[in-house]
Amino acid sequence: MRQVAIVGVGLVPVREHWEISIRDLAVEAGRAAMEDAGVEKIDALYVGNMTSGSINQQRQLGALVADFLGQRGVEAVRMEAACGSAGSAMRQGILAVASGDYDAVLAIGVEKMTETPGADTTTALVGAADAEYEAIHGVSFVGLNALIMRRYMHEYGYQQQDFAPFAINAHANGAHNPYAMFRKAITRETYERGRMVSEPVSLFDASPIGDGAAALLLVPAEKAPRAVRVAGSAVATDTLSIHDRKDPLWLQAAEDSVRRAYAQAGVGPDDIDLFEAHDAFSIMAALSLEACGFAERGQGVRLAQEEAIMPGGRIPISTMGGLKARGHPVGATGLYQLAEATLQLRGDAGDAQIDGVRTALAQNIGGSGATIVTHVLQRQ
């Protein structure tokens, strides 16, 4: 099995891109990654996307994007695992290179959500939950996260405002990222004034959806010995329904996938210099920190309160703004995370640069923890 390297990064700023179609968003990111790599011809394309079939009435994005990218004919397909779609596209791209089949593979995550009114988007998003056992009761996806957050507060004795450091860190970091949707730091007072979306999830505990696309170009590592290396890549799954889990406060699929990714890379939590966590909600960031071995059970929020998640802290997270400030174009997010980790490893993160980054962890979560894709990237 061949090792895989990342030789190109392409990003579209996360915005409400009313004037750009889904295909053009994908093409812009893909072309930027190819230009960054100096590659003009790819062998295969994997597109991560969650909602285009319903929101954009467009399926078969693999072939469509390949064509408009000037790569008509190449193998292409779309991967879907709710908000874990782009991480899944990366994973398949890695398998395609590792298998020996292909030498230049593009993974693109893309989502275009501003085309339809709010209600349709909410319906599309709750498709990430179990339709017959969760969504049927009328709960929204934010509502499900509110239930988990409430339970966490109850079990471990926290208040809603204890989660403030996650939002403060993300927005401070997002201010340095030109591709971020929100580029303004917030204070604790701003957080505390945040209106409730679904109690106890406030506006500042939830990430904003948006339109965007991110792409990475993958090649066999022997062809790019100095490029950022994929040191670990793993996917694990869990029940869609939260009530089916032994412990609703434990991301089992995060633990399972990170354990495999750490083992592949020969590293542990102490070796990770930064962590692009899936902070779709503050509570998800806390649970991820715990499942990945950075904090004990119930201590993820404490870790944030101790400022260990800030730049310069023990385990910086959301270093380019995270889902919270960079924005969360759902099926594209996993590749934004991986692209940002790659920029950090290359020293190309600009004002958001974390010093001395050698090993980075990126974790992409589908649903409330049902599909979790974990990658360890390393600078050579």
Added chain:
Amino acid sequence: MRQVAIVGVGLVPVREHWEISIRDLAVEAGRAAMEDAGVEKIDALYVGNMTSGSINQQRQLGALVADFLGQRGVEAVRMEAACGSAGSAMRQGILAVASGDYDAVLAIGVEKMTETPGADTTTALVGAADAEYEAIHGVSFVGLNALIMRRYMHEYGYQQQDFAPFAINAHANGAHNPYAMFRKAITRETYERGRMVSEPVSLFDASPIGDGAAALLLVPAEKAPRAVRVAGSAVATDTLSIHDRKDPLWLQAAEDSVRRAYAQAGVGPDDIDLFEAHDAFSIMAALSLEACGFAERGQGVRLAQEEAIMPGGRIPISTMGGLKARGHPVGATGLYQLAEATLQLRGDAGDAQIDGVRTALAQNIGGSGATIVTHVLQRQ
């Protein structure tokens, strides 16, 4: 790169399964494939599906099906390439085994279409076409195929009734397949009485949608030296829009993918004993025969008229009924085709058995030819 063998086949009869949910359809096929293989634990699951996000309001089918299949935790994801979704899931399953990552991989295709009224299904299906350049004009997916068929008739001088042998062969073969939706042979008179759906596509030139699931269990060939071998596996793409193709009557992605699959297997058209063609419409069967090298340009229909496509003919197609009689649960179809080819190679096709099958070709088409997945399977 490791060779891959097929050790388990699982099929659900194609029907209007009003009483069975999409997850249960997938689980039934998956479990049957695992039982057939004598395998109790899989390493990864790839689910092919086209419309569940909109029709069933359920996304993230990979994790969901893994859980209900008793395989909670394994790597899983959904692949979508319109009607080429299940072929794509097979392709990814092959890459996962070939890469060396996994030793027991399940590919499941599933579609559950009878849950919503007709209009929604038509909208979901036209997502296979280009939303901005084709669907926006109000054309349906059947309508697009009617345009291609009309052009074919014009260019090569055929009448609508010249296409009759495709339907007659498919329905005769489907009568022998217990998993087929329609199990009744038809006469030429029946074909000629077929009402027009979208002229010149009559009821008997179009395949029926339905609910169904099909699964294959894949392992490294060295672990199953006597099992059916995946000798060739390739995907190629083309424009979604028919008007963007140099020749609307040539399936370039079929030619590209079959050429690669033939080369991998070290075979050519003369070595193929049966061909599970994507006969979603009679015209697609004709174009596939031409692109795969069984007939000259414009001679696909002639080949059918000469009965070369019938059992005992030079190149039997739709040997278990094809999409036409077995039924076309869109995102599941690619795995029905591969499962049927496997049964034929094992000598397990019952009354539909073709004698002396050593090498089989299966081709799964997304859209009107935008994603084409081609596999060559061989008996050892």
